[in-house]
Amino acid sequence: MTESELLVQIPDDVRNLSQDEEFFFVTHEGNRRKIRFHDYGEIYKIPGLYEHLFYERLKCNSPTVISSLLANQVDQTDNTISDLIVLDLGAGNGMVGETLRQQGVKEVVGIDIVPEAAEATKRDRPDVYSSYYVENLCDLPAKVHNELESTPFNCLSCVAALGFGDIPPEAFAQGYNFITDDGWVAFSIKEDFVHAHDESGFAGLIERTVSDGRLDIHVKEPYQHRLAIDGQPLYYMAIVGQKRADIPAHFVF
Ligand SMILES: C[S@@+](CC[C@H](N)C(=O)[O-])C[C@H]1O[C@@H](n2cnc3c(N)ncnc32)[C@H](O)[C@@H]1O
Structure with a gap:
């Protein structure tokens, strides 16, 4: 995935969200939208997004x-x-x-x-x-x-x-x-x-x-x-x- 195809922004001004409230913004094909971490279907639909968000950015192991x-x-x-x-x-x-x-x-x-x-x-x-x-x-x-x-x-x-x-x-x-x-x-x-x-x-x-x-x-x-x-x-x-x-x-x- 290249930056021009997909831009992920994890909000830096939120504290104490429980795991099922966490969210991020993604810009994909010109549209920016908010997705909750637990909206798996929405995340899986965009190639490379799950890997980028959880593995590269949030270091899932x-x-x-x-x-x-x-x-x-x-x-x-x-x-x-x-x-x-x-x-x-x-x-x-x-x-x-x-x-x-x-x-x-x-x-x-x-x-x-x-x-x-x-x-x-x-x-x-x-x-x-x-x-x-x-x-x-x-x-x-x-x-x-x-x-x-x-x-x-x-x-x-x-x-x-x-x-x-x-x-x-x-x-x-x-x-x-x-x-x-x-x-x-x-x-x-x-x-x-x-x-x-x-x-x-x-x-x-x-x-x-x-x-x-x-x-x-x-x-x-x-x-x-x-x-x-x-x-x-x-x-x-x-x-x-x-x-x-x-x-x-x-x-x-
Ligand atoms: C955080 S993801 C983990 C996916 C994968 N195990 C991994 O580690 O990359 C949790 C997965 O559980 C699935 N899930 C949630 N409830 C389920 C259920 N009742 N039966 C089967 N899968 C379910 C979700 O759709 C989602 O794909």
């Missing part, structure tokens, strides 16, 4: 951190990264799938609720995913449910897509339950959502799943996900482990 932690953990077992068939939840424009493929996973299937995510992936990273579904995991058509259930997934990835009106606990549990027992689970989540005061439902869900022996966590560590609009670092928790059993419906509330 999440796909690389999660993919390399996963590879590192798999390496410490008798499993092999090249055997992994990954379901990538909230796959966006394919950046996680791309880093997973660079780590050597066998296959990645993407799912995202926003059609523009699938279109951007097809446009910008056409060879990364073996299939890509535009669906809401909480409300899957029977045909898609059956296809996902009959795919031998042995890894779930979900990067920077949990909470904040994005993927709810119920959808995460559904994705998790598509993975075989002993399969790998690699995800990132805002630190606040795994603390005792969390109201997103994720802290309780993870705690119940782990204490009931359904998920073995191998690594749980904070890392800098990206910069916020005011330049302050935003910390997320990286979690990599192995599934031992499904999450029952009554664990989700």
Whole structure:
């Protein structure tokens, strides 16, 4: 992308916006407009905008951190990264799938609720995913449910897509339950959502799943996900482990 095609302005006079209120201005093809960070569809529509905003300007690091932690953990077992068939939840424009493929996973299937995510992936990273579904995991058509259930997934990835009106606990549990027992689970989540005061439902869900022996966590560590609009670092928790059993419906509330 060149400056003449796309001009991104991150406002420098706002403080204390929550992550789902952050916004920026973009000038593209002569039009200037305001877009919220969470209007993913609008961002994915403009080639290179997601990469420029989150990766170049705000130093997002999440796909690389999660993919390399996963590879590192798999390496410490008798499993092999090249055997992994990954379901990538909230796959966006394919950046996680791309880093997973660079780590050597066998296959990645993407799912995202926003059609523009699938279109951007097809446009910008056409060879990364073996299939890509535009669906809401909480409300899957029977045909898609059956296809996902009959795919031998042995890894779930979900990067920077949990909470904040994005993927709810119920959808995460559904994705998790598509993975075989002993399969790998690699995800990132805002630190606040795994603390005792969390109201997103994720802290309780993870705690119940782990204490009931359904998920073995191998690594749980904070890392800098990206910069916020005011330049302050935003910390997320990286979690990599192995599934031992499904999450029952009554664990989700
Ligand atoms: C911050 S983006 C992260 C994209 C990608 N994982 C990455 O790290 O580049 C969050 C993604 O989650 C998707 N999403 C939100 N709610 C969803 C849901 N219920 N089911 C599937 N995807 C969802 C959004 O459309 C968006 O593409």
